[in-house]
Amino acid sequence: MKFSVTKEKLLEGLQQVQNVVSTRTTLPILSNVLLQAAEDEIHLTTTDLDVGVRGSCEAHVDKTGATTLPARRLFNIVRELPSSEIQVDVDGKNAASIRSGQSFFKILGLPEDEFPPLPKFEGAKVVTIRQKDLRDGLRKTSYAISTDETRYVLNGVLFSFKDNKLTLVATDGRRLAMAEIELEFPRSHEADLI
Structure with a gap:
């Protein structure tokens, strides 16, 4: 090479x-x-x-x-x-x-x-987000992510793709943080992911 x-x-x-x-x-x-x-x-x-x-x-x-x-x-x-x-x-x-x-x-x-191979995502739905928008959304919500390993469902950020916007939500059970990003994507790409 x-x-x-x-x-x-x-x-x-x-x-x-x-x-x-x-x-x-x-x-x-x-x-x-x-x-x-x-x-x-x-x-x-x-x-x-x-x-x-x-x-x-x-x-x-x-x-x-x-x-x-x-x-x-x-x-x-x-x-x-x-x-x-x-x-x-x-x-x-x-x-x-x-x-x-x-x-x-x-x-x-x-x-x-x-080197271990990265997983292949065949047929995955792709939504393009500007780096600045994603970074700002994560900055606004990541402080509320739970660090308690026993409540693993709270150890991440919810990405909700609906109505041409991405809503980021995080909570640790006491605090709740949310940020919204305007996006354009097909209705078939609507999903909720943690």
Whole structure:
């Protein structure tokens, strides 16, 4: 696998996925980010087996392929590199050579086939929400989520898609928080999810 990408685009892609990476895990692969180079973009995937995140960034791909690299280490290296083009070259033993200007780093990764696959959502209904709107809605409701593990049904946020709006609701049994986001989606996509 071989590709080149701007520092800003790779950093943005890593920021999208790195918060799911577990710092203390019994499975070393869960500390890694799966990098998949295909056509003109890099797909980045992380998981802690409960939550999985997939993102992507534009790149110039010379050779397609995939590997996994330690996510935090890769993020820290990319963050400290000078603002310029970054070249990544991964050999057959999952050793990544990272070059940018006068800087050179070598990171050992793990094979992509050890990375746990994210679930496939065949026939899933998709509703597009602007990131800012979702973030604001979650910020307005997440403080009321219960932390009591015995009341697991209260440990999340209710997403209610009805009448062309998304209503977010959270409670811990004492507090109740609600936020509404105007959306357009087909009536067949109406649902309540926690």
